[in-house]
Amino acid sequence: MKVLVPVKRVVDYNVKVRVKSDHTGVDIANVKMSMNPFDEIAVEEATRLKEKGAVTEVIAVSCGVAQCQETLRTAMAIGADRGILVQTDVELQPLAVAKLLKVLAEQEQPQLIILGKQAIDDDSNQTGQMLAALLGWSQATFASKIELGEGVARVTREVDGGLETIELKLPAIVTTDLRLNEPRYVTLPNIMKAKKKQLDTVTPESLGVDVAPRLKTLQVVEPAARSAGIKVQDVAALVDKLKNEAKVVV
Amino acid sequence: MSILVIAEHDNVHLKGATHNVVAAAAKIGGDVHVLVAGANARAVAEHAAKITGVSKVLLAESPALADSLAENVAQQVLALASGYSHILFAATASGKNVSPRVAASLDVAQISEIQAVDSPDTFQRAIYAGNAIATVQSTDAIKVITVRTTGFDAAPEGGNAAIESIAAVESVGLSTFLSREVAKNDRPELAGARMVVSGGRGMGSAENFKILDPLADKLGAAMGASRAAVDAGYAPNDWQVGQTGKIVAPQLYVAIGISGAIQHLAGMKDSKVIVAINKDGEAPIFGVADYGLVADLFQAVPELVTAL
Numbered sequence: 001m002k003v004l005v006p007v008k009r010v011v012d013y014n015v016k017v018r019v020k021s022d023h024t025g026v027d028i029a030n031v032k033m034s035m036n037p038f039d040e041i042a043v044e045e046a047t048r049l050k051e052k053g054a055v056t057e058v059i060a061v062s063c064g065v066a067q068c069q070e071t072l073r074t075a076m077a078i079g080a081d082r083g084i085l086v087q088t089d090v091e092l093q094p095l096a097v098a099k100l101l102k103v104l105a106e107q108e109q110p111q112l113i114i115l116g117k118q119a120i121d122d123d124s125n126q127t128g129q130m131l132a133a134l135l136g137w138s139q140a141t142f143a144s145k146i147e148l149g150e151g152v153a154r155v156t157r158e159v160d161g162g163l164e165t166i167e168l169k170l171p172a173i174v175t176t177d178l179r180l181n182e183p184r185y186v187t188l189p190n191i192m193k194a195k196k197k198q199l200d201t202v203t204p205e206s207l208g209v210d211v212a213p214r215l216k217t218l219q220v221v222e223p224a225a226r227s228a229g230i231k232v233q234d235v236a237a238l239v240d241k242l243k244n245e246a247k248v249v250v
Numbered sequence: 251m252s253i254l255v256i257a258e259h260d261n262v263h264l265k266g267a268t269h270n271v272v273a274a275a276a277k278i279g280g281d282v283h284v285l286v287a288g289a290n291a292r293a294v295a296e297h298a299a300k301i302t303g304v305s306k307v308l309l310a311e312s313p314a315l316a317d318s319l320a321e322n323v324a325q326q327v328l329a330l331a332s333g334y335s336h337i338l339f340a341a342t343a344s345g346k347n348v349s350p351r352v353a354a355s356l357d358v359a360q361i362s363e364i365q366a367v368d369s370p371d372t373f374q375r376a377i378y379a380g381n382a383i384a385t386v387q388s389t390d391a392i393k394v395i396t397v398r399t400t401g402f403d404a405a406p407e408g409g410n411a412a413i414e415s416i417a418a419v420e421s422v423g424l425s426t427f428l429s430r431e432v433a434k435n436d437r438p439e440l441a442g443a444r445m446v447v448s449g450g451r452g453m454g455s456a457e458n459f460k461i462l463d464p465l466a467d468k469l470g471a472a473m474g475a476s477r478a479a480v481d482a483g484y485a486p487n488d489w490q491v492g493q494t495g496k497i498v499a500p501q502l503y504v505a506i507g508i509s510g511a512i513q514h515l516a517g518m519k520d521s522k523v524i525v526a527i528n529k530d531g532e533a534p535i536f537g538v539a540d541y542g543l544v545a546d547l548f549q550a551v552p553e554l555v556t557a558l
Contacts, residue, residue, distance in 0.1 A: 019381075026377075026378060094359070095354060123363070125346050125350070126349075129320065129350035130350045132321075133352075133353075134354050141320070141343075142347075160441065162486075164429065165429045165430075166317075178480065178487060178490075214359035216388075218372065219384070220383070221383050226538045228542075229539055231531075231541075231542040234543070234545075235554050238543050242525070248445075
């Protein structure tokens with residue numbers, strides 16, 4: 001069976017972004033871009049399922065600007081067999097991405113689509129659930145374990161207060177949480193191999209999808225800064241401050 | 251305008267987060283209804299009816315809704331959606347699971363984790379791990395929203411809304427609940443706790459994390475952890491405070507052995523009082539802490555327990 005893995009190109013995890021002075025967004029010119037960390041976990045999981053023999057093909061998809069090709073090459077260096085770029089310069093919001101992925105899912109007919117639970121740029125946490133709704137498929141978000149059975153997937157999910165395990169009818173959508181796996185380091189030989197893998201480019205127009213944004217960003221500002229307080233000498237001084245100044249403990 | 255708030259519950263207890271979501275609904279303004287979708291959940295509906303500002307509680311009871319499976323709960327919400335201008339969920343694991351599914355089925359955007367209401371169609375939300383706050387305006391007819399509970403003070407109790415039983419949907423039949431492992435402890439739930447004691451990578455091991463227990467016991471605090479500590483396997487994932495974990499704003503947040511990565515600060519910087527204990531005096535956590543103590547945590551924590 002095939003697995004589809006959507007991957008997003010985002011500002012690297014270690015970059016501290018700055019708000020633009022005209023408050024129209026954050027400045028992402030000349031900053032390092034990488035694959036969204038949760039998507040890396042998704043590619044790793046799909047690759048492991050293939051290595052176990054449960055999956056025959058892993059297809060990575062990215063939606064966005066031409067440079068998303070690099071993200072797809074990274075996915076292929078981890079283990080994806082081929083890539084599809086849905087190329088556009090339009091700002092893509094989760095609903096639009098879900099609509100693009102729906103068309104690709106109908107074309108490719110995967111039994112499983114694994115996505116990151118959240119992208120670390122817009123922090124939306126929506127695309128997987130939306131895609132499940134549009135396809136009318138089952139879903140398991142925030143997965144920490146995936147087991148494939150006959151026509152089903154058993155997924156353990158990270159929920160408030162603990163874990164729960166549910167069984168999904170395939171085809172299904174799974175979104176990854178932090179502890180699902182630890183992605184491998186990509187090696188130079190695999191990076192070289194990935195360059196030779198098939199990468200197709202399509203457009204929202206060719207897929208017949210309207211990707212116009214539904215949410216308008218009116219302004220982006222810096223969060224209110226919290227100023228540093230004081231350093232105390234010892235535990236006794238700390239307890240004194242907590243009791244007599246902050247009055248948060250009695 | 252009428253607003254539908256989806257109650258967060260376990261069929262027995264209404265979760266505190268629902269009070270914050272009702273408060274957000276009140277800011278938007280309009281008639282506020284609460285949907286309790288569950289099984290044998292009348293007690294939850296009775297509790298929800300007491301929240302000030304709620305005019306009606308809709309109770310849908312069915313075995314299909316017992317375990318909050320996303321497909322079934324979404325179907326229940328969709329059965330009601332056309333009557334509302336806004337549908338609000340708490341930005342919790344269960345709210346985030348269902349809300350986008352509802353939005354996409356309605357062909358509308360979902361607005362994630364709002365922390366302020368500017369107007370009925372304009373909201374503020376954090377992006378880039380809280381490094382920027384975006385003001386977004388929705389052009390959709392129905393606004394489907396998840397609410398960051400720390401952005402809104404819990405609506406008080408004192409109301410007496412009517413409870414109306416409504417037809418429950420059949421199971422969509424796509425998924426089945428198998429089992430749940432809930433960590434058993436007497437501590438308050440992290441998301442709504444008044445006190446939080448959090449450990450980071452500086453704890454060194456899962457075993458060492460236990461030295462925080464007496465401190466949490468003494469303070470009546472919930473336990474939290476940084477992503478680094480969760481990554482290292484020192485603490486369970488549902489303790490994770492930060493951009494990709496839980497957002498908390500307790501009266502007192504005690505950060506122990508936490509350096510203060512951006513993504514952690516995003517999850518706790520709205521706490522009223524922040525205490526940091528770290529042996530590295532240059533750690534970024536001291537940049538947000540009201541009271542910082544540069545010390546070896548293995549000495550300072552037991553001392554603190556004795557002194558409190």
